[in-house]
Amino acid sequence: MNGELSFKYDNVMEETLGNSGLSNGKLESFNTESSKIIENLKEKELNGEFGFLDVLNDNLDKYYELNEYSKNFENILIIGIGGSNLGLRAAETGILGNFTSRYEIPRMYYMDNSDPEKTHDILSNIDLEKTLVFVISKSGNTVETLANFFIVRILMKKKNIDLEKHVVSITSGGELEKITKKENYIHFEVPENVGGRFSVLSSVGIAPLSCTSVDIKKLIDGAKSIEKSCKCEDIFKNPALMNAVIHKLMYNRGKTVSVMMPYIERLRSFGMWYGQLWAESLGKNGFGQTPVIAVGATSQHSQLQLYMDGPNDKIATFLKVNKYRNDLKIEYEYDHHLSGHNLSEVITSELVGTENSMKHNNIPNVKITLSELNEITMGKLFLMYEMQTAISGELYGINAFDQPAVEYGKKIAHECLTGSKVDSEKKYINGKYIITSK
Structure with a gap:
């Protein structure tokens, strides 16, 4: 089972984006700070604060x-x-x-x-x-x-x-x-x-x-196989650290929206998971990037216009696979440039187009490529983003593991369910400014 994950960040660098990009020196300057961050994380792990790493050693x-x-x-x-x-x-x-x-x-x-x-x-x-x-x-x-x-x-x-x-x-x-x-x-x-x-x-x-045909051991093994890299103090050898630093530096430059855009339908739900992880972990004390979930190539026909020509406040992450589990050849008896190509070639070319269009418009973007989508690579992807989020909490100086702001809404919902309906409607539901069509 092939399980390679690679992280490409050319399209956030000044060599590609000019003044809109990051210099190599800027990233190198983070090595001292990143060393302290990784030390802090390791200490928290020893103190039992990182249960998401502990569970990798559970008996199956x-x-x-x-x-x-x-x-x-x-x-x-x-x-x-x-x-x-x-x-x-x-x-x-x-x-x-x-x-x-x-x-x-x-x-x-x-x-x-x-x-x-x-x-x-x-x-x-x-x-x-x-x-x-x-x-x-x-x-x-x-x-x-x-x-x-x-x-x-x-x-x-x-x-x-x-x-x-x-x-x-x-x-x-x-x-x-x-x-x-x-x-x-x-x-x-x-x-x-x-x-x-x-x-x-x-x-x-x-x-x-475990009740499905998923090989849970390989899923866990995939996560374990990237754990060491994600704890490395060298920013240029740690994809989770590098991506966390890139997103923080771009946030400092006004990139307050993080677009997650897999070019494979099977990762649509991963985007939803990322949306919760990134928003609920880092949206605190006035900080945080708003996650937006897109799917290539579908979202090219709905959201891409905004990305290219709207506010320049976004950093995009593309997810791609080198090998699809199944592929289909396009056959057409008349003269057409699509005939003879596979569907995988079509969606890959659309990713290349979007990636380079963003580069042309000075929109920073990174790309994670998986050799194929399986238990090993999914395990790697999950752990990389969990570690990236934990590191980001350190960069922002916040606790990435709580969610205090959502508790007030839960309190009101509880009050509506346990108290008087008349009182609840009067206090929370009825309004003065309402437009109704009958």
Whole structure:
């Protein structure tokens, strides 16, 4: 299995972008600071603050046992939101493909939102008697997750489905832990020092993935294989450090938007995972880049005009693969330049066009190339970005592992659900300035 990852940053350098680019000397000057940053990170790891690295050494036997058990089911239902959903989904679609969850047994279903129509649609198309349900919430009190699980749980009880055999709980507290113990669900802990958005390689991601055809050992091995590079103090040998520094320097120059643009559909969900990781980790104390998720070549026909001719406030990251799992040849009996080419050549040429157009317009961009998309390269990609985010927290002087600003909204939602409906509408919902069409 080929597992090479390369990081190209020519298109942020002054040799390419002139005065809009970075000098080699500027990057070299970071070597002293980067050495201190890596030392700080290693100290935090020793103090048990970097659980996302600790989980790489977990014993996988419990997951192999779960894999055997899951063969009794046709469907896997994932109930979880945010970090309890996005990384898992990125790994599953990245490795297995976008349509595998529909046609390969077990079929994967994701119930992440509290949108009643989505939940109803899933429940209308799934046989719960043939379903293994994963309910995932580190706190055990996530509102959307509990709401959906309570609905699914009652439906299963009404069908006399044995919850002990059909529910896997991944939690470390709250209401979910209480009911897990009371009803004796299959249970996996979420390590205390692993935050949701950093949990893809913990039980949160690995337990459900073990029930699919994903090789979880190779996924972990992929992450381990890049760990040493991502702890290197030399900025020119550490892709996570280099990318973190580049994004920080460009942020200082007004590049407040980070565009993630994979040129392969299987990494669309990885972009969504990155969006949470980058925004929730670094959006603090007035700092932070806004992540924008695009997909090549589709987004060339919707967003590219803005990137090229709108505010010059963006830095783009392209993701590409050298070898697609499947390719198709274009055949056309009339004279046309596309005839005889493969689809992979088309999408690759479109990436080349976008990359060079951005360079021409002095828009900084970097590119990560994977030899192919598999467990090894996905593991590398996940760990590189987790380390890059941790390093960025040090560069900004902030805690990359908390999210204090979202708690106020949760408090109001809780108040609306537990208090008087009239009082809630008066205090939070009704407005003075409203335009209504009837």
